Amino acid sequence: MPDAVALYRTIRLIRRFEERAIELVRSGDIVGGVHPYLGQEAIATGVCAALRPDDVITSTHRGHGHVLAKGADPARMMAELAGRVTGLNRGRGGSMHAADFSLGILGANAIVGAAGAIACGAAWAGMLAGSDRVAVTFFGDGAVNQGVLLEAMNLAALRRLPVLFVCENNGYATTMPTAGAVAGTITGRAAAFGIPASTVDGMDVSVVLDAAREAVERARAGAGPTMLECLTYRFDAHHTFEHRVRLRYRDDADVAAGRSRDPMQIQGARLDPDERTRIDVAVETVLDEAVRFALASDHPDPAGALDHLYASGLRARPGVA
Amino acid sequence: MPILSYLKALGRALGDELAADERVCVFGEDIRVGVANVTNGLLKRFGPDRVVDMPxxxxxxxxxxxxxxxxxxRPVLEFQIPSLLFLVFEQIANQAHKFPLMTGGQAAVPVTYLVPSSGSRTGWAGQHSDHPYSLFAHVGVKTVVPATPTDAYGLFRAAIQDDDPVVVFAPAAAMGVREDVDYATLVPVPLGVARVHRPGTDVTVVAVGHLVQTALSVAEELADEISVEVFDPRTLYPFDWTGLAASLDRTGRLVVIDDSNRSCxxxxxxxxxxxxxxxxxxPPKRVTRPDGAVLPFALALDQALQPSRDQLLTAVRAVAKGG
Structure with a gap:
């Protein structure tokens, strides 16, 4: 299991990856923008630290942290955001669809709440194949009012699937405060299906890791799904378009309060300062190389825009005859 | 030779694929008891880990x-009602279909979606009588509409063996079609290959699903005046354009009969x-449901909105004289 240093390193990697990605959005090297994971790093880090390489995850539109924490190469991830052929998805997915099936990353998913049922199906298939691997589905507070996610929880409980439902409650579904959208409670939804659920501090990676370990052990032992509601705060915009179009849905005091507890500082304070500095420098080197690699990589050939559309190799008719 | 019914062909195809490939499994509602009359006996044969009844x-x-x-x-899903495809359009068109491209070729989603009673079943009204195969062809999901029991068997097996998502529409109005066949001769039918049920030289009638029988009946009635070729695409996406071009090289005249709404x-x-x-x-013609059709309940109204034998007869005569 990872030690405090490794946990900090992953948090720092995600934090700085996101900040570098935002710079590349501003420079025009990443088109379409990104949904920054800033402030939520302890959740992906803690949960993925409880997993084995053969465990699988599904992620969200705000998914960079999950993908990196599960072990994706930051350089190929950055290349994917920049739409290059060397990207994880060969430049076909971008920020919201990053996937690396060799690492059990079944893809970020751009439809809120859509991936839960996919994770359940993968968990079921693994269970029937005799594996004790676990599936984790990450989602936000906005997803808990999507019918298909609630249906998936029912299926997971019914079939005692080895699934961990991780809700990252960052306070806002785009601009809608959680209180304005969620009747009852988030954990109450799990409880309704008989799924054990707890609410934990999503800003402290050690708390997240402990909770995730318990849930993963439970799933591996055949005891079924668990839900973790991780309380966190989205430090930055819903999406980088907010950097250009200012939306007034949370005031400065709210943001200051939300940012007062920083998962990177919380974990960083547990390290020897010199060691922390060494990690920060090493992470910067990794990200310098990631950005260099991404921007030096080739753009895809437009002639191949329909490549991979069909796994069977079927070629679609072109748009002009 | 034994009689093969359409539903029996589907059930047999599913059983054969389950037996041939242990990755194949079936999900659906009430499939343990075979409410749709396709999955009968499969639970006992293959067990609850492969025949999975769903809420x-x-x-x-x-x-x-x-x-x-x-x-x-390699899951096979059964939907009891064609309109349920509207409910799961996001899951098929926006998720399953998009995974291979979005992941840059890392993923394949070999799932087959079976609707064993599509289109009007007469008397099932607005929300149970749709025939939305064109929607799936439009988004590029492989779509098959078998017209006969032999093709139902063969296309369903090929769909399950395919590495991409495939929707199989089994028209309710084709359920009465039976064939005398030697079961040993049943084989998979490749997707994307049309079938000419009746050769002709004057007019090509492209007929989809159950309307193949309608077209054959019209061709027979007109046999003395017009030589009609009955062209069954079998797969709507990918469509056998080469086969259609060959047919039109022979006839140069085209009528389509299609149980879709007219637009798109x-x-x-x-x-x-x-x-x-x-x-x-x-100039070609098509016989379809009206734009935006919602099938009304009363039998005469339901039938009034479906493409009819008389409409096809009139269209074929008009196209034969046109030009």
Missing amino acids: ISEQAFTSFATGAALAGR GIGAEVLATAAEQMRLVA
């Missing part, structure tokens, strides 16, 4: 199948492609 949660179990497929299974139905695509790229000596 009424179509959206979840459709994406559940996607997840299982990503993890190496597959009939519109067939006419457009033929007009752009194929030999036509007269």
Whole structure:
């Protein structure tokens, strides 16, 4: 299991990856923008630290942290955001669809709440194949009012699937405060299906890791799904378009309060300062190389825009005859 | 020779695929007892880990199948009602279909979606009588509509063996078709290959699904005056354009009969492609449901909105004289 240093390193990697990605959005090297994971790093880090390489995850539109924490190469991830052929998805997915099936990353998913049922199906298939691997589905507070996610929880409980439902409650579904959208409670939804659920501090990676370990052990032992509601705060915009179009849905005091507890500082304070500095420098080197690699990589050939559309190799008719 | 009914052909195909490939599994509602008359006996034969009865949660179990497929299974889903495809359009068109491209070729989603009673079943009214195969052809999901028991067997097996999502529409109005066949001769039918049920030299009638029988009946009635070729695409996406071009090289005249709503139905695509790229000596026609059709309940109203034998007869005569 990872030690405090490794946990900090992953948090720092995600934090700085996101900040570098935002710079590349501003420079025009990443088109379409990104949904920054800033402030939520302890959740992906803690949960993925409880997993084995053969465990699988599904992620969200705000998914960079999950993908990196599960072990994706930051350089190929950055290349994917920049739409290059060397990207994880060969430049076909971008920020919201990053996937690396060799690492059990079944893809970020751009439809809120859509991936839960996919994770359940993968968990079921693994269970029937005799594996004790676990599936984790990450989602936000906005997803808990999507019918298909609630249906998936029912299926997971019914079939005692080895699934961990991780809700990252960052306070806002785009601009809608959680209180304005969620009747009852988030954990109450799990409880309704008989799924054990707890609410934990999503800003402290050690708390997240402990909770995730318990849930993963439970799933591996055949005891079924668990839900973790991780309380966190989205430090930055819903999406980088907010950097250009200012939306007034949370005031400065709210943001200051939300940012007062920083998962990177919380974990960083547990390290020897010199060691922390060494990690920060090493992470910067990794990200310098990631950005260099991404921007030096080739753009895809437009002639191949329909490549991979069909796994069977079927070629679609072109748009002009 | 034994009689093969359409539903029995589907059940037999499913059983044969379950037996041939242990990755194949079936999800659906009430499939343990075979409410749709396709999965009868499969639970006893293959057990509850491969024949999985699901709660009424179509959206979840459709994406559940996607997840299982990503993890190496080849699920077959049964939907009792064609309109349920509207409910799971996101899960099929926006999730399953998009995974291979979005992941840059890392993923395959070999899932088959079976609707064993599509289109009007007479008397089932607005929300149980749709025939939305053109929607799936439009988004590029492989779509098959078998007209006969032999093709139902063969296309269903080929769909399950295919590495991409495939929707199989089994028209309710084709359920009465029976064939004398030697079961040993039943084989998979490749997707994307049309079948000429009756050769002709004057007019090509492209007929979809149950309307193949309607077209054959019209061709027979007109035999003394017009030589009609009955062309059954069998797969609507990918469509056998080469086969259609060969047929129009013979006839140069085209009528399509298609149980879709008129706008953007597959009939519109067939006419457009033929007009752009194929030999036509007269303006083509199509016989379809009206624009935006919602089938009313009363029998006469339900039938009034479906493409009819009389409409086809009139269209064939008009096209034969045109140009």
